[in-house]
Amino acid sequence: MGVLRVGIVGAGMAAGYHVVCLRRVYGVAVEIAGVTSLRAESRQTFGAARGIPVYASLEAMLDHVDVVDICTPPACHLEGIRLAARAGKHLIVEKPLTGYFGRDDAFRGDRAPKAPMLEAVLEALRDIAALVAASGATFGYAENFVYAPAVQRERELVERTGAQILRMLGEESHNGSHAPVYGIWRHAGGGSLIGKGCHPLGALLYLKRREGIARDGHPIRPVAVSARTHALTRLPGYQDRGYLRTDYTDVEDTGWMHVIFADGTVGDVVTGEVTLGGIYDYVEVFANNHRARCRLSPTNLLDLYNPGDPRFDDLYLMEKLSTHAGWNAAAPDEHWTMGYQEEIQDFLTCAADGRQAQSDLALALDTTAVIYAAYLSAERTGAEVDVPLVQ
Ligand SMILES: NC(=O)c1ccc[n+]([C@@H]2O[C@H](COP(=O)([O-])OP(=O)(O)OC[C@H]3O[C@@H](n4cnc5c(N)ncnc54)[C@H](O)[C@@H]3O)[C@@H](O)[C@H]2O)c1
Numbered sequence: 456m457g458v459l460r461v462g463i464v465g466a467g468m469a470a471g472y473h474v475v476c477l478r479r480v481y482g483v484a485v486e487i488a489g490v491t492s493l494r495a496e497s498r499q500t501f502g503a504a505r506g507i508p509v510y511a512s513l514e515a516m517l518d519h520v521d522v523v524d525i526c527t528p529p530a531c532h533l534e535g536i537r538l539a540a541r542a543g544k545h546l547i548v549e550k551p552l553t554g555y556f557g558r559d560d561a562f563r564g565d566r567a568p569k570a571p572m573l574e575a576v577l578e579a580l581r582d583i584a585a586l587v588a589a590s591g592a593t594f595g596y597a598e599n600f601v602y603a604p605a606v607q608r609e610r611e612l613v614e615r616t617g618a619q620i621l622r623m624l625g626e627e628s629h630n631g632s633h634a635p636v637y638g639i640w641r642h643a644g645g646g647s648l649i650g651k652g653c654h655p656l657g658a659l660l661y662l663k664r665r666e667g668i669a670r671d672g673h674p675i676r677p678v679a680v681s682a683r684t685h686a687l688t689r690l691p692g693y694q695d696r697g698y699l700r701t702d703y704t705d706v707e708d709t710g711w712m713h714v715i716f717a718d719g720t721v722g723d724v725v726t727g728e729v730t731l732g733g734i735y736d737y738v739e740v741f742a743n744n745h746r747a748r749c750r751l752s753p754t755n756l757l758d759l760y761n762p763g764d765p766r767f768d769d770l771y772l773m774e775k776l777s778t779h780a781g782w783n784a785a786a787p788d789e790h791w792t793m794g795y796q797e798e799i800q801d802f803l804t805c806a807a808d809g810r811q812a813q814s815d816l817a818l819a820l821d822t823t824a825v826i827y828a829a830y831l832s833a834e835r836t837g838a839e840v841d842v843p844l845v846q
Contacts, residue, residue, distance in 0.1 A: 459545075459806055460488035462520030464513050464535050465527040466501035467492075468633060469549050469597075473524055474505055476790055476799035483807045489516040492527070517542050522806055525549060528636045529644045530556040533579055540586035545806040547595040547799075551653045552819040553579050554644020555827065564640025565686070565705040569831040573843070576827045580820050580845045587816055595802030595812045596819035600625075600658035600738065602794030602801065605749035609740055610662060614669040618742040620662060623722040625655025625738040628730035629775040631700025631708075638703035646706025648684060648833075649826050652726035656712060657814070657822045658738045658749075659722035664818065667718075676821060677842045679715040682829035687729055698777060699729055712829045715839075733776040733784065736793070753784030754792045820845045 461477055463470050470490065477487055491510040492498040502509035510516035513523070513535055523539035524547040525532055533553045539546050555572040557564065587594050600606055613620065632650060636642035643650055660677060667675035684707035688699060695701055709727035716722070736751035752773065761767045763780050772785040774793075790796045798814065805812045825842050832840040 458484040458486050459522055459803060460486050460520045461522045461524055462489040462491070462510070462513075462516045463487065463507070463524045463526055465492050465525065465549075466490055466497045467526065470501065470526040472790065472795055473526055473547075473799060474507070476796045477803070479790075479796060480800055480803050483803045485803055488520050491516050513538050517544065521545060522547060522803070528634065528642050529554055529649075530636075530642050533583070536583055537586060540583075540590040540592070543590050543592055545592045545594075546587070547597055547802050548819070549597045550657070551644060551649050551826070552596060552823045553583065554649055554823070556644055557641045560641070562641045563705045564645060565707070569827070569834040573827040573831050576823060577843055577845060580823055584816065584820060584846055593802070593805045593809065593812065594816040594819075595798070595805065596657075596814045596816060597798055597802075598654065598657035598661070598814040598818065598822070599794035599798050600627075600654045600736070600751065601661045601814040601818070602797035603658075603749065603751045603792065604794070604797070605751065606658050606662070606738055606794070607797070609738070609747045609749050610665050612745065612747065613662060613666050613740075613742065616744055617670065618666065618744050619720070620666055620740055620742045621720050622741045623659045623662065623739060624725070625659050625722070626725040627651040627654040627734070627736045628725070628727045629734040630698065630731055630777060631728045638700075638706055640705045643706065645826070645830060646684070646703060646710070647708055647726045647728055648682065648710040648712065648829055651728075652710055652712060652724050653822055653826060654736065655726070655738055656714070656724045656825060657818060659714065659724065660821050660825070661814065661818055662738075662740065663716050663720070663722070674817070675716050675718050675720075676844060677714050677825050678717050679839050679841050680825050680829045680832055681713045681837050681839045682832040683711050683837050684830070684833040685709040687727075698731055703728075707833075710829075710833070712825070714825060731777065734774040751793050752786065752789070754786065755784060756792070757785050757787050759783045759785040817846060
């Protein structure tokens with residue numbers, strides 16, 4: 456296998472850390488052969504700062520790359536997947552895989568009926584599954600929780616001890632996304648459940664898949680979900696002190712999902728935008744032979760005290776940390792502890808070897824189906840909803 460040429464779509468935050476991780480890949484020759492994004496200015500600035508050739512569109516970039524790495528807002532994922540899969544390119548797709556984004560600018564997700572939303576999403580998922588299968592290329596679903604070292608260690612412990620996972624608890628929460636389109640359903644496909652909940656949900660679904668495959672070759676998959684969503688920062692009585700992002704238009708800022716698996720075991724996901732103190736990510740596993748707490752952030756690897764020296768203000772210490780004064784759980788290397796590095800390493804290795812990624816399309820399809828079944832459940836104030844599986 457020669458050099459794998461990667462073309463990045465999107466020139467924002469995710470694209471930035473993908474470049475860092477792509478440049479650390481070992482054992483596979485990788486060239487970042489292009490970047491494109493919606494605005495000429497953003498792609499030019501991004502490409503010039505990193506020495507990456509710039510293209511005006513994905514169509515213009517396609518002939519120059521082997522792998523298409525989609526780092527655009529969720530509403531653009533499907534279009535990019537279609538173009539790349541039809542051209543037979545390997546794909547890396549940022550979370551969430553896709554979603555429901557309405558049909559016009561007047562769309563309000565919180566008021567839209569969720570049953571037709573779920574149906575439309577399932578149709579899109581079937582479309583993606585067929586396109587990727589026909590392309591014969593590899594597919595990496597960029598769910599970094601799967602690749603976090605703590606989660607990978609737990610996966611190994613489950614597989615090697617034949618553990619049965621009885622219940623799990625996972626969370627991603629922080630004080631609000633940086634992305635300008637976050638908080639608008641027609642761009643993001645929903646709020647906390649999809650924007651953040653997809654992460655711990657992906658890890659929970661992954662661990663049960665691996666448990667089943669280790670036992671008898673078949674993944675244990677989700678069959679039903681109950682969910683609640685709330686818009687706490689839009690409550691009439693909310694008292695804004697300026698520490699939390701509050702400009703959500705039609706999405707929830709807090710959510711719960713209770714997932715039931717085919718073997719009757721369960722997983723709970725908590726997620727929200729009202730959490731101060733930096734990004735809060737963990738997965739807990741309660742098995743029949745062990746218990747595990749997987750920390751992604753904070754990891755407690757480094758406790759840093761700053762008495763107030765302003766020279767700390769411009770340093771990166773941890774995602775979504777609003778102050779650098781006092782005690783902080785500064786992250787030594789988030790690319791590693793959050794799983795970003797191993798995620799990109801696995802995807803490039805799989806593209807080179809033709810293997811299936813740990814975080815693959817099957818996981819992405821199940822995650823998306825659970826989330827939109829959860830929105831239907833939340834509309835019914837928590838009533839259990841069957842998860843319609845795509846494959
Ligand atoms: N795994 C993680 O922890 C994580 C973290 C952040 C973002 N993400 C995901 O990455 C994706 C991008 O998020 P972000 O935070 O980088 O957003 P961002 O707003 O920082 O950047 C988005 C980029 O996409 C470009 N873009 C928008 N529409 C486009 C189109 N139609 N065609 C081409 N380019 C287009 C924008 O110009 C911008 O450069 C999202 O799906 C998000 O959910 C994942």
